[in-house]
Amino acid sequence: MINLFSFKEATNRSTTGGDPNKPTSKTTPAVLRVTKDLNELQLPGTCKVIHPDPNNLLDFNLTFTPDEGLYKGGQFIFSFRVPVEYPHSPPKVKCTQKIYHxxxxLEGNVCLNILREDWKPVLTINAVIYGLIFLFVEPNADDPLNKEAAEVLKNNKRTFEQNVAQSMRGGNVGSVSFDRVLTHHR
Structure with missing residues (x-):
């Protein structure tokens, strides 16, 4: 009979050079897949991936600066938290700023179908990033998380445009204060 505890300890010693206090570097399927996804990224110049902790590939930020549409001139930061079940579960993506969209x-949760019911393991981080870009080019009032913004977009596009501009400057829309996201004066 194999003593699994002894086997695990022997394996641990061999991967840490015999030092029981040295942490093991275990490569999980999620880390392997994220590494592949990140190596194959084809980002436009408006996007940049930043790893706050280079030793943790499963948590990173995406900085996106739209160069067209209503959100042009803003800089938006999204945190990506990739679960250990990835690619069988989608990454958790949140906008780190309070924006009008x-x-x-207002808590930064993102409504993107491929992050929910339409997620499939064949999808990649690249697909999620392009989905986010598309949300800024074509905001979708038919599948909203911010119902008030969606109603304004549906009923009065001009007011929606004014609200986006006001919010990006760090102003208020109604009683809600928004984070300044403009990279230059607009």
Whole structure:
């Protein structure tokens, strides 16, 4: 009979050079897949991936600076938290700033179908990033998280545009204060 505890200890010693206090570097399927996804990224110049902790590939930030549409001139930061079940579960993506957008609520949660019911293991981090870009080019009032912004977009596009501009400057829309996201004066 194999003593699994002894086997695990022997394996641990061999991967740490015999030092029981040295942490093991275990490569999980999620880390392997994220590494592949990140190596194959084809980002436009408006996006940049930043790893706050280079030793943790499963948590990173995406900085996106739209160069077209209503959100042009803003800089938006999204945190990506990739679960250990990835690619069988989608990454958790949140906007780190409070912004006025029908598909992003005031807590930063993102409404993107491929992050929910339409997720499939064949999808990649690249697909999620392009989905986020598309939300800024074509905000979707038909599948909102911020219902108030969606109603304004549906009923009065001009007011919606004014609200986006006001919020990006760090102003208020109604009683809600938004984070300044403009990279230059607009």
């Amino acid at each position: 029908p598909n992003i609520d």
